[in-house]
Every structure is written in C-alpha cells, then in structure tokens.
Amino acid sequence: MFMILIGLLIASLIPMIYKANHNTKDVKVNTISVARTNAKTFPKKLNILHLSDLHLENISISPEQILELANKKQIDLIALTGDFLDRKRSIPKLVKYLKALQELKPTYGMYAVFGNHDYVLKGANFQKLKNVLEENGCITLQNQHVSIQMGNETLNIIGIDDYSTKRSQVAESYQGLQDGYNLVLTHDPNVVLHMKEYHFDYLLSGHFHGGQIHWPKPYHLVKMGKLVRMNMIKGLHYHHDKPFYISEGLGQTGANIRIGSRPEVTFHHIS
Numbered sequence: 001m002f003m004i005l006i007g008l009l010i011a012s013l014i015p016m017i018y019k020a021n022h023n024t025k026d027v028k029v030n031t032i033s034v035a036r037t038n039a040k041t042f043p044k045k046l047n048i049l050h051l052s053d054l055h056l057e058n059i060s061i062s063p064e065q066i067l068e069l070a071n072k073k074q075i076d077l078i079a080l081t082g083d084f085l086d087r088k089r090s091i092p093k094l095v096k097y098l099k100a101l102q103e104l105k106p107t108y109g110m111y112a113v114f115g116n117h118d119y120v121l122k123g124a125n126f127q128k129l130k131n132v133l134e135e136n137g138c139i140t141l142q143n144q145h146v147s148i149q150m151g152n153e154t155l156n157i158i159g160i161d162d163y164s165t166k167r168s169q170v171a172e173s174y175q176g177l178q179d180g181y182n183l184v185l186t187h188d189p190n191v192v193l194h195m196k197e198y199h200f201d202y203l204l205s206g207h208f209h210g211g212q213i214h215w216p217k218p219y220h221l222v223k224m225g226k227l228v229r230m231n232m233i234k235g236l237h238y239h240h241d242k243p244f245y246i247s248e249g250l251g252q253t254g255a256n257i258r259i260g261s262r263p264e265v266t267f268h269h270i271s
Contacts, residue, residue: 020213020257020258020259021060021256021257023257023258023259023261023262024058024059024060024252024256024257024258024263025060025061025263026262026263027061027065027069027250027262027263027264027265028248028262028263028264028265029069029264029265029266029267030235030264030265030266030267031266031267031268031269032236032245032266032267032268032269033268033269033270033271034202034236034243034268034269034270034271035271036181036201036270036271037201042150042151042153042155042181042270042271043150043151043152043153045269045270045271046076046077046150046155046269046270046271047073047074047075047076047077047267047268047269048075048076048077048078048079048183048204048267048268048269048270049070049073049075049077049078049079049101049104049106049265049266049267050078050079050081050204050245050247050265050266050267050268051066051078051079051080051081051101051247051250051265051266052080052081052082052083052187052204052205052206052207052247052249052250052264053081053082053083053115053206053207053209053247053248053249053250053251054080054083054084054085054094054097054249054250054251055083055084055085055086055117055249055250055251055252055253056084056085056090056093056094056097056251057085057086057087057090057251058251058252058253058254058255058256059250059251059252059263060251060256060263061250061251061263063096063097063099063100063101064100066097066100066101066265067100067103067104069265070104070265070267073267075104075105075106075107075267076106076107076108077106077107077108077109077110077111077157078101078104078106078109078110078111079111079112079183079185079204080110080111080112080113080138080185081112081113081115081185081186081187081204081205081206081247082112082113082114082115082116082117082118082162082186082187082206082207083115083116083117083118083187083206083207083249083251084114084115084117084118084129084133085117085118085121085129086117086118086120086121087120088121088125088128088129091128091129091132094129094132094133095132095136098110098132098133098136098137098138099136101137102136102137108148108150108155109137109139110137110138110139111138111139111140111141111146111157111159111185112133112138112139112140112141112159112185113140113141113142113159113160113161113162113185113186113187114130114140114142114161114162114187115162115164115187115188115206115207116162116164116165116187116188116207117253118162119162119165119167140159141157141158141159141185142159142161142167143159143160143161143167143168143169143170143172143173144158144159144172144173145157145158145159145173145174145177147177147178147180153180153181154178154179154180154181155180155181155183156177156178156180156181156182156183157183157185158173158174158177158182158183158184158185158200159173159184159185159186160173160184160185160186160191161173161186162186162187162188163186163187163188163190163191163194163225164187164188164190164207164224164225168186168188168191168194170191170194170195170198171198174198181201181270182199182200182201182202183200183201183202183203183204183270184200184202184203184204184244185203185204185205186203186204186205187205187206187207188205188207188224188225189203189205189206189207189208189227189232189244189246190224190225190226190227191205192227192239192242192244193226193227193239195242196240199242200242200244201242201243201270202243202244202245202268202270203242203243203244203245204244204245204247204268205244205245205246205247206246206247206248206249207224207246207249208221208224208228208233208234208246208248209248209249209252209253209258209261210233210234210248210249210260210261210262210264211233211234211260211261212252212253212254212257212258212259212261213257213258213259213260213261214259214260214261215259215260218233218260221233227246232246233246234246234247234248234261245266245268247264247266248261248262248263248264249263249264250263250264250265251263
C-alpha cells in the first residue's frame with residue numbers, strides 16, 4: 001500500500017514538474033515608462049533593453065529568441081545586471097548571447113555589472129569572463145561610472161558592484177560624477193536602502209528571480225535582504241521617491257524550473 005501511495009504521489013508531481021520547466025521558456029516582455037523628474041528632457045526618449053540573471057547553466061531562452069523579441073525596436077542602450085554564469089565552461093556560451101545583442105546596435109552601447117554568481121569564478125577565470133564581455137561590446141563597471149552626452153544633457157551610467165557579496169562601494173561609484181541624469185546599474189537591489197544620500201534618477205537590478213519558485217510565497221528569499229521583507233522582489237518600486245526596477249531575470253539557479261514566475265525581458269522608456 002505504501003509503495004502504491006508513493007507511486008501516485010510521483011505520478012501527480014510529473015505534470016507539475018513539466019509545467020514548471022515549461023515556464024522557463026515562457027518569456028514575459030515588460031515595457032516600463034518612467035517620466036523625468038526635473039524640467040530638463042533628453043533630445044528624445046531613451047530606450048533601454050534590460051536583461052538580468054542569464055544563469056547560462058540553466059537558461060531556456062536562445063540568443064535568437066532575444067533578437068526576435070527586440071526586433072524592430074529602437075534600442076539606445078543595453079543594460080546587463082549580472083549573474084551571467086558561475087562555471088568557466090559556460091563562458092563560450094555567453095559569447096553567443098553577446099554577439100546577438102551586438103546585432104541590435106544600441107546607440108549608446110552596452111553596459112554590464114557583475115552579480116554574486118559571477119564572483120564564484122576566481123582569479124583568471126573571473127578575468128576571462130570580464131575580458132569576454134569587453135571583447136564583445138560591453139563596458140563593464142565595478143564601482144565606476146561613465147558619462148555620455150545626449151544633446152545638451154549628460155547621461156551618467158553608474159555601475160555599483162554586487163551588494164550581496166559586500167563589493168558595493170557607492171561613494172566610489174559616484175566619485176567625480178558630473179551633473180546629469182543618473183542611471184544606476186547594479187545586481188542586488190538591496191543597495192538602494194543605503195543610497196539615501198546618493199541621487200539616482202532610475203536604478204536597474206535583478207537578483208531575486210521573482211522568487212523563481214513563488215508558491216505559495218517565496219519564503220526562501222527572506223535571507224536575501226530587507227527588500228524581500230518589504231515585499232519588493234520584482235517590478236517597479238520607489239524608495240525615498242526614487243524609482244528602481246527589479247527584473248525577474250532570464251535564467252534559473254538550482255533546478256531549471258519556475259513556479260509563479262517567468263523569465264523576463266524588459267524595455268524601459270525614459271522621457
């Protein structure tokens with residue numbers, strides 16, 4: 001009788017596991033519009049393609065699918081907010097995604113920050129990851145910023161390193177920053193709780209995967225910082241009236257399944 005019950009339990013789980021795996025292929029495309037908070041405006045709307053948490057060991061979305069989703073869209077800037085991989089054997093796979101993104105020809109380039117999984121790589125292997133990103137069109141930012149002229153206004157792209165692994169140095173990231181629109185890229189959004197004295201106009205992040213297994217609630221995320229306890233794990237939020245966005249990411253960690261969450265590609269329009 002016991003073995004029969006076990007068999008029935010396994011049989012009932014198979015459809016759930018199949019559905020959970022299928023969810024990793026069901027990409028959600030979000031379009032977010034954020035208005036400027038001051039009187040100045042860019043010469044035109046700034047269009048950003050935001051991808052996070054590729055986790056190339058467990059990703060069900062191909063480079064070609066990303067290109068298809070972005071087809072015929074005006075893309076001024078590509079933002080990659082960390083957790084590309086955590087095994088050196090996955091680095092060649094990353095090249096295929098970067099080459100595909102280069103085909104989109106973003107007007108102001110492609111920018112990347114690193115996440116906690118990227119730092120699983122050590123020494124020469126991490127350096128190889130960084131080199132591959134830079135050799136394939138990315139500007140990598142580790143507590144650094146770059147400034148771009150857009151007409152008469154300056155766009156500051158500020159890359160704050162990973163908060164969860166205690167690599168974020170906000171003051172260093174802002175050092176020497178000129179006046180302009182401050183776009184922050186970072187992996188772990190919890191850093192916003194420590195940025196009251198540092199102005200940003202918009203911040204893009206990832207890290208939480210929308211829970212990945214969000215059923216009935218993502219209890220496993222509690223250890224990942226205060227934002228989770230504030231019920232801020234995905235989408236657009238505000239802290240001290242400053243907007244920040246948390247992507248659900250494209251790949252998965254652990255098992256290649258999603259329950260109550262979906263992989264995400266995000267287009268941000270800033271006007």
